[in-house]
Amino acid sequence: MTAFAKLLAAARRRLAAAPRESLGEVVAPRRILGIPRAERIVPCGTAWHLGVLLLTDDAVLATGEIVRAHEDVRRGFAAESQRRRAEVAAAARRGGFAEGQTVHIGWRMLELPGGEDAAASDPLRLIDGVPSVRWSAGGGYVPLAAYLDERVGLLLEPPAGA
Template sequence: MTSAAELIADARGALEGIPKEGLGEERSSRWRGDRIVRVGEAWHVGVLLLTDDRTLVTAEILRAADPGRRGYTAESARERAARRQMALRGGFGEGEVAHIGWTVVDLDAVDAGGSSGPLAMRDGVPMVNWSGSAYRPLEAYLREQLELLRP
């Protein structure tokens, strides 16, 4: 049996040389205002973010940008533009990807037969829930995602 931890470790090895994307966290201060600051970097592998030592679940993904002067027909578009500007203000470069709101996956819990985030052990096979209700083997999922990332 191959564990989820082993599959993730193998994926990390295969990702060497592929660029990482920024991990951000929201910060607020009286002097610097609201911003999204860089707290690390990770490879974006489908529903997962892989750092050098952690496995995370993706959440909000945005590109840092200056909203400029625009009229918005939807309040949600205005809010999204404000969040892109928060990333720019927090130190992300113009157009750089920022992952916000991610959570940590407990691979030990998965390998013990449980679940964490989108990963679960089903009949001794590490599985990933990649579309809300559809589980598939983690090994095949990672293989497919790695192929998409390779130049």
């Protein structure tokens, strides 16, 4: 078992009773009589959300977009980005998620690095023999053990008002 796998297994044990968030996949439905139907986001599992990582029972994923499912209602928008987020939230609701439920989409599966040659875009890296994670695109790498300890602690005991 690699150092990455050991750290992630320990985090899973600590998180056993912690709440999970839903994972979703965008589905473009078939046309009916040539008429396109609205896309849906369908459930495809659950994971613990640990910052830039999503941890499932048997995998680690990179976080993508996070939305809350909401009914599709007609409203005016000041920006096109607001309109797009509302469309995504409505697609999650159409796909079967409860009103207000958090859904992760656009996530991607990560392979646990075995050496220094891991892809530069992945948040997980082995740096000088230490499993590390990049917690932001512009940030540097930090030891994965400390990162997981902090994130698991925040999930198990969130600060007041969070």
